[in-house]
Amino acid sequence: MSFDVISIIGLGYIGLPTAAAFAARRKKVVGVDVSQSAVDTINKGEIHIVEPELDMLVHAAVTQGHLRATLIPEPADAFLIAVPTPFCDGNKPDLSYIEAASRSIAPVLKKGDIVVLESTSPVGATEKMSAWLANCRPDLTFPQHAGEQSDIRIAHCPERVLPGHVIRELVQNDRVIGGMTRRCGELARDLYQIFVQGDCILTDARTAEMCKLSENAFRDVNIAYANELSMICDRLDINVWELIRLANRHPRVSILQPGPGVGGHCIAVDPWFIVDSAPDEAKLIRTARGVNDGKSHYVIEQTKRLAARFKAPVIACLGLAFKANIDDLRESPAIDIVNQLADERVADIVVVEPNVAVLPEALRGKVELTSLTSAIEAADIVLLLVDHREFKDINRRRLQSKLLVDTRGIFS
Numbered sequence: 001m002s003f004d005v006i007s008i009i010g011l012g013y014i015g016l017p018t019a020a021a022f023a024a025r026r027k028k029v030v031g032v033d034v035s036q037s038a039v040d041t042i043n044k045g046e047i048h049i050v051e052p053e054l055d056m057l058v059h060a061a062v063t064q065g066h067l068r069a070t071l072i073p074e075p076a077d078a079f080l081i082a083v084p085t086p087f088c089d090g091n092k093p094d095l096s097y098i099e100a101a102s103r104s105i106a107p108v109l110k111k112g113d114i115v116v117l118e119s120t121s122p123v124g125a126t127e128k129m130s131a132w133l134a135n136c137r138p139d140l141t142f143p144q145h146a147g148e149q150s151d152i153r154i155a156h157c158p159e160r161v162l163p164g165h166v167i168r169e170l171v172q173n174d175r176v177i178g179g180m181t182r183r184c185g186e187l188a189r190d191l192y193q194i195f196v197q198g199d200c201i202l203t204d205a206r207t208a209e210m211c212k213l214s215e216n217a218f219r220d221v222n223i224a225y226a227n228e229l230s231m232i233c234d235r236l237d238i239n240v241w242e243l244i245r246l247a248n249r250h251p252r253v254s255i256l257q258p259g260p261g262v263g264g265h266c267i268a269v270d271p272w273f274i275v276d277s278a279p280d281e282a283k284l285i286r287t288a289r290g291v292n293d294g295k296s297h298y299v300i301e302q303t304k305r306l307a308a309r310f311k312a313p314v315i316a317c318l319g320l321a322f323k324a325n326i327d328d329l330r331e332s333p334a335i336d337i338v339n340q341l342a343d344e345r346v347a348d349i350v351v352v353e354p355n356v357a358v359l360p361e362a363l364r365g366k367v368e369l370t371s372l373t374s375a376i377e378a379a380d381i382v383l384l385l386v387d388h389r390e391f392k393d394i395n396r397r398r399l400q401s402k403l404l405v406d407t408r409g410i411f412s
């Protein structure tokens with residue numbers, strides 16, 4: 001199948017780079033998003049997110065006529081759904097965005113099309129998507145009931161790219177492709193092979209769903225180990241960064257880095273999808289979530305103890321993003337920490353975040369966003385929350401008279 005027109009539903013951190021990758025292979029790509037401003041920005045050849053190299057790719061794709069964005073889905077040969085899967089109360093997966101995206105494309109589906117779910121999803125979500133589509137289009141057959149003979153093909157191919165390295169990883173990473181049937185998987189593999197240079201490995205949809213969740217839970221558990229070590233080392237007066245460097249000299253040891261907690265919309269979220277579907281068995285995975293969330297509270301208490309030494313302390317909080325050198329503030333532990341310190345009126349707080357122009361809603365009116373130079377000058381305490389490159393370059397002499405809480409180990 002030649003896939004003349006490819007439609008990407010959701011033009012965010014995954015959907016937009018994926019759309020640009022197909023467009024770079026001269027495919028006609030129609031991107032769909034519910035945000036008018038995202039659609040307008042993209043149609044001008046610009047981008048609404050920060051990701052290295054993406055601006056050039058999108059600009060080229062739009063000006064050469066390969067990529068166009070729209071609010072309303074149009075007919076295509078392949079549909080890729082890349083919308084958020086957050087969790088709602090009780091850490092339960094919220095599939096409402098996938099459901100809304102499915103319902104929006106259902107009217108334009110035609111016999112022979114393939115629909116691929118890219119969003120990270122709990123086990124069974126691809127089957128649900130197929131059922132929602134089937135409900136909307138009783139005139140077409142779907143793999144759940146028609147098996148290999150269905151009119152519409154359905155597969156799950158979870159995205160696995162690392163924010164900050166998306167353009168390279170999108171092309172080079174292997175892809176796990178879970179077809180609802182063998183034929184669905186094979187067709188999805190043909191689709192991804194348009195731009196993926198890594199291996200495209202076939203499995204069933206449930207295994208592909210669980211594979212993605214297992215990867216992120218694996219990382220969460222390993223970060224929890226590093227975070228727990230950091231708290232143990234504080235108690236025992238040992239420099240955890242040196243300890244980890246030394247332990248990692250062992251050929252079979254590779255400890256990750258402690259931080260202020262785990263953020264982002266993936267690693268802090270996806271393990272809950274496993275816990276939700278197997279609550280009695282997922283003990284280690286649940287505990288790791290608790291350790292990583294607990295690390296943020298630990299940093300807050302550490303900072304409060306230092307602030308108590310001053311009459312009118314000023315704290316410079318360096319970084320709000322969920323990790324280094326990106327503008328993504330989703331589920332960022334840095335924001336929770338700053339927010340709580342501000343709510344408890346622990347100090348006057350100035351914030352530096354080189355990757356955003358305005359404070360997130362949660363912090364507006366509570367803290368001041370300022371430049372690195374003036375924040376450090378004003379501060380009694382410097383709370384380093386994100387290891388952005390701008391902070392690594394700080395002249396250490398400017399920190400000499402300050403108390404430091406260095407959650408990322410860049411000053412030690």
Ligand code: SAJ
Binds near residue numbers: 263324
């Ligand atoms: N972190 C640490 N210490 C470390 C590594 C990370 O505290 O040693 C923290 C980061 O600061 C951040 C959080 O963990 O707050 C997550 O960052 P990350 O770089 O580990 O991962 P993400 O969320 O940017 O991307 C992950 C990746 N998954 C894995 O590495 C298994 C990526 O490949 C996935 O595509 C992505 O989740 C996703 O979309 O699911």
